[in-house]
Amino acid sequence: MSGGPTTMVREAPAHALRAAFIWASHRRRLARMATRSRVTRGTVRRFVAGESLPEALEALARLHASGMKTTVDVLGEAVTSIDEARAAADRYLDVLDALAERGLDGNVSLKLTQMGLEVDRAACLENVRRIVERAAARGAFVRVDMEDHCRTDQTLAIVRELHASHPNVGTVIQSYLRRSAADVEVLDRERIAVRLCKGAYDEPASVAYPAKADVDASYRDLAATLLREGSYPALATHDPAIIDVVCRLAAREGIGRDKFEFQMLYGIRRDLQERLAGDGYTVRVYVPFGTEWYPYYMRRLAERPANVLFMARSVLREGRHRPAATAGRT
Secondary structure (H helix, E strand, O other): OOOHHHHHHHHHHHHHHHHHHHHHHOOHHHHHHHHHOHHHHHHHOOOOOOOOHHHHHHHHHHHHHOOOEEEEEEOOOOOOOHHHHHHHHHHHHHHHHHHHHHOOOOEEEEOOOOOOOOOOHHHHHHHHHHHHHHHHHOOOEEEEOOOOHHHHHHHHHHHHHHHOOOOOEEEEEEOOEOOHHHHHHHHHHOOOEEEEEOOOOOOOOOOEOOOHHHHHHHHHHHHHHHHHHOOOOEEEOOOHHHHHHHHHHHHHOOOOOOOOEEEEEOOOOHHHHHHHHHOOOOEEEEEEEOOOOHHHHHHHHHHOHHHHHHHHHHHHHHHHHOOHHHOOOO
């Protein structure tokens, strides 16, 4: 799978922009600047459903009323202490209780580094187990998100260990990783539910396809395998061409619309979300909330250049309407 010299040249600026945003997502000083900026905080609200649980519940209720399914991400990652990890797990317990009390979708997504993976594996496993057990008691589902390739083996090992006793656990596979076909084979065999996405980290070419054409081809192949052999796959994409391929394959092979779902990010391609839901497909919206939104937001900008243009237009609009005495003070 390769895109040829012309494609590689065209993709070079996009790759550089993506790498720059991924780099920025790890800079604490930039995070402090962004979280203090009125402009940035305003544009972030398109992609993040508030900083508090009540704000998130309002957004979830609106999506539920419009016919969408949801999964909730309490933003945060890479904690540095067991106490921080335990507190993050407690926030997920609160979310699961609140979802059940309000009759909203019992579905959450979490990251292992937020649960303490890089501090203490045993403590991380215990934190996730607490969440999974509370979810099971509430009839809810827990998706363990995938992070960069250095953590893939650890993530899959923990998911498989938990799934052995808790079938309400699933994970994520990224189509840009060269290893993903082998991982999907194992997960399908063990009936572990997979969310398929393209991938949102800046990975070396030795482990990930650098060209978009190759990533897309891998996605189509993996989606076909999951549709035929997987356990209720979740196909996370905003790409209309790939969505069309999935729909045609499912129709051709008699795979019912109740056997899989599409997943999309909160605030992105809402028109496409509504169209698919109107056509009878299940659409689940990934709804993040919390104060630690900066790394998530940077990755969204890295994934989709149109998001950068959206933010730039917002900055210009605010600049035009801001009183001269306060201009430039963000």
